[in-house]
Amino acid sequence: MNLSTLQFSPGAFLAPSVDWLNTNLHPLFAAISYLVETVLSAIEAALLFVPPYALIAIVAVVAFFAVSLRAAILAGLCLGFCLLVGLWTASMQTLALVSVAVVISVLIAFPIGVLCSRHKTLEAVVRPILDVMQTVPPWVYLIPAVMIFSLGRVPAIIATIVYGIPPMLRLTTLAFNQVPKVFIELGSAIGAPPRSILWKIEIPLAKQTLLVGLNQCILLSLAMVVLAGLVGAGGLGAEVTRGLTRMEMGLGLRAGLAIVAVALLLDRLSRGLLDRDRLPKAR
Numbered sequence: 001m002n003l004s005t006l007q008f009s010p011g012a013f014l015a016p017s018v019d020w021l022n023t024n025l026h027p028l029f030a031a032i033s034y035l036v037e038t039v040l041s042a043i044e045a046a047l048l049f050v051p052p053y054a055l056i057a058i059v060a061v062v063a064f065f066a067v068s069l070r071a072a073i074l075a076g077l078c079l080g081f082c083l084l085v086g087l088w089t090a091s092m093q094t095l096a097l098v099s100v101a102v103v104i105s106v107l108i109a110f111p112i113g114v115l116c117s118r119h120k121t122l123e124a125v126v127r128p129i130l131d132v133m134q135t136v137p138p139w140v141y142l143i144p145a146v147m148i149f150s151l152g153r154v155p156a157i158i159a160t161i162v163y164g165i166p167p168m169l170r171l172t173t174l175a176f177n178q179v180p181k182v183f184i185e186l187g188s189a190i191g192a193p194p195r196s197i198l199w200k201i202e203i204p205l206a207k208q209t210l211l212v213g214l215n216q217c218i219l220l221s222l223a224m225v226v227l228a229g230l231v232g233a234g235g236l237g238a239e240v241t242r243g244l245t246r247m248e249m250g251l252g253l254r255a256g257l258a259i260v261a262v263a264l265l266l267d268r269l270s271r272g273l274l275d276r277d278r279l280p281k282a283r
Contacts (some may be wrong), residue, residue, distance in 0.1 A: 067272030078265040094235035104165035113172025156228030171213030175206035
């Protein structure tokens with residue numbers, strides 16, 4: 001036998017596994033799809049129910065009181081640009097996708113990160129998994145999601161969640177590892193239960209690093225949601241894909257700039273929250 005002719009085909013092992021999952025766990029996947037679609041539809045409906053100018057004003061006011069005047073002006077300009085180029089609905093769809101993905105990613109990554117900071121053996125096991133997850137190209141995550149959930153927003157949100165977990169998990173572990181042990185020992189010495197130590201001592205001290213992890217999770221989730229336009233996720237990613245496939249350079253450029261506006265909005269608002277306690281507000 002010529003060894004040079006031997007080839008390893010992952011598909012020979014993956015295809016039967018996916019068929020088995022689709023056959024035996026179809027009710028579970030259907031329930032997940034229904035739940036995701038329901039939540040996304042509700043958020044999109046809420047964002048689109050409010051008139052664009054009213055929503056822009058609301059976001060600007062919230063940014064003013066929560067961050068600064070500059071953040072409020074930037075928020076108004078970014079959302080106003082999305083409205084001006086005629087991509088308001090697609091932009092709101094993208095915001096809904098990112099919001100759901102980030103919330104679920106944080107809910108998964110935060111407790112695992114806390115456990116990793118508590119148990120070094122678990123951290124040693126999780127670290128190489130995170131290395132692999134952050135090395136794999138983002139579009140590869142779409143393949144198994146599409147194979148299980150077919151095309152649409154559900155595989156996009158699943159792939160986005162998986163892609164957004166590693167940065168939040170890493171920085172959560174780092175944040176709690178950096179908390180000075182003397183404060184934890186002090187809390188234990190005065191008889192505080194572990195839950196109180198976590199919420200009243202560790203989380204406030206780790207807040208800055210946790211917010212950096214949240215910022216990274218938001219930006220990576222946005223990048224994946226845009227890429228997920230290839231599998232029918234809708235939003236700005238679909239507009240970019242449409243512009244490329246139809247050679248409509250104007251549409252592609254407008255959608256690309258709208259993506260930049262959304263990314264800039266989310267990035268500046270999250271960074272503003274990060275720096276709020278360290279820098280005076282520019283009002």
